[in-house]
Amino acid sequence: MKKNKKLLISYSLVGLFIASCSSVQVTEEAVYEDSIQSIEVSSNRSSLEVPSSSRAVVANATVYFEFDKYNLSTRSIQALKSISDLMSENPSIEITIAGHADERGTREYNLALGQRRAESVADYLVLKGISRSRLTIKSYGEEMPAVSGSNERSWGRNRRAEIN
């Protein structure tokens, strides 16, 4: 590339200059390498979330989003309305809202996008009178796809917020 060639030429000129003054570069060195320690962590996923099967009433839903968007569709709002009704009738229900993104785009931006999707769901439920303290919000970005495959259908299934 043009730019880099310019850089290379200027560097090699410096090299020539040094060489013409001092002729031979003489070096002596020893290979050095730090040790590396490996560690392992594990989470028991079922202990992280309250298992929905242990509840008398289950609030479960998945809502979907457009690419790079976090606004709720009419269909999503209908699904969320049932969730808010259920939560209003059963004050003991607490839910986790996990936002997800499809594989396209960068991982950190997708993590933030998943968060916004989960927040959109939370904002709706709060507007419907649900206390925010009953909602746990998190994002997995593109790390936990619902389905595999690099096509529009799979991407559409993966751009979601899961409620449970």
Next chain:
Amino acid sequence: MKKIFIFFLLPNLIFAELLLEITKGSENPYRVAIIPFQSDVSSVNNIVKVIKDDLLRSGEFYILDESMLLSIPTSIEEINSSEWKLLNIDFIVLGKISDEDNSSVKATYEIYDVSRKTKIRSSTVYGIPGRLRQLSHYVSDGIYESITGMRGVSTTKILYVNEIIDNDNLNYILYVADADGANEQELLRSNEPIISPSWSPDSKKVAYVSFETGMAKVFIQEIASGKREMVIENDHQISSPAWSPDGKFLSLTLFQDGNAEIYILNLVNKNLTRLTKHYSIDTESSWSPKGTKILFTSGRSGSPQLYEIDLTKFNTKPSRLTFEGNYNAKGSYLPNNEGIIFVHRSTNQFQIALKYFDENFIRPLTESKLDESPSVSPNGNVIIYAITDNKSGMIAGVTLSGATFVLPATNGKVREPAWSGFLR
């Protein structure tokens, strides 16, 4: 649970080892002859092969095939310059490997400049038996340095994440490996995702995002001891760590405001300073080489674009750096501060692109469909990134002189590469 690996017990075990494969070289390379090294060490051929691969991977070298050699000089005095001019060779490398004793292998090498008819380098490297690839990398970096005038990166390392199914369980492994993908060693194994590995400037520590607690959290881990800590403990997600060039600060994305915002954490006193304040997403921060600016991705224009904040000016508005297309994200500065590399969406492709600050257009560097996570070598000459190919993921590289290569994974999906600083 802790698992300790002593590295020298495992050199022959292959996990998801990456293999170097040059796909295209530079158009105007340095033409070099490497004379077969004199040696009584049986692995001399492997040592020379690693040296040649290192030089080829830089994309800037053509190496004369051994079968084309017209003579095999055993010393600089035996070199007949006219013979090498006939072969259009610019530089000749002569070398020797010898067993010093049980604890050391010695490599000596000399470089001869054909056009100037003079020796330009005479070097000795003492290596560790059983770690001969490292010895090779030291030699190739010396050769690279003398011929190009730039520091070599064969002795540097890369981090990456491998997602692999092991005994029916999904595992995420953070690996450290040599820059050519060999000698990979586990730093962290988890059953929850690991993303965004980032080196400390001295390359002794790594920061990364781990989901092991059930949500994204940033950890710092010391490579040599395995000692690790969660940098901030609260109920919110934290991600996207990037070290300041002096190693004293970590920029992070915090989600505690209901939205992704960038903060700077002082690693000494743990003070947090908020850097961005906008209702849209702000994330993927990275520091300029002198630590005076922070580059980040923001959705404030309606689509992800790159912005820069000047840390030396109080309360300045971020300035937008990218205008082409509706997706420019995950940017980082070139080490010479002449430009930035980032992920760019053009039509339906996500590719790695470069923008020099003195140009008003971007230069696409790659051409597959889902390229991401670009990371630049400390000499600024090579960019590695993750590609997705038939559901598997691997690391590919491109040099600014136009050479490309891949480091294919033999096992699972490899992604999130991050290049260390200089280690030699």
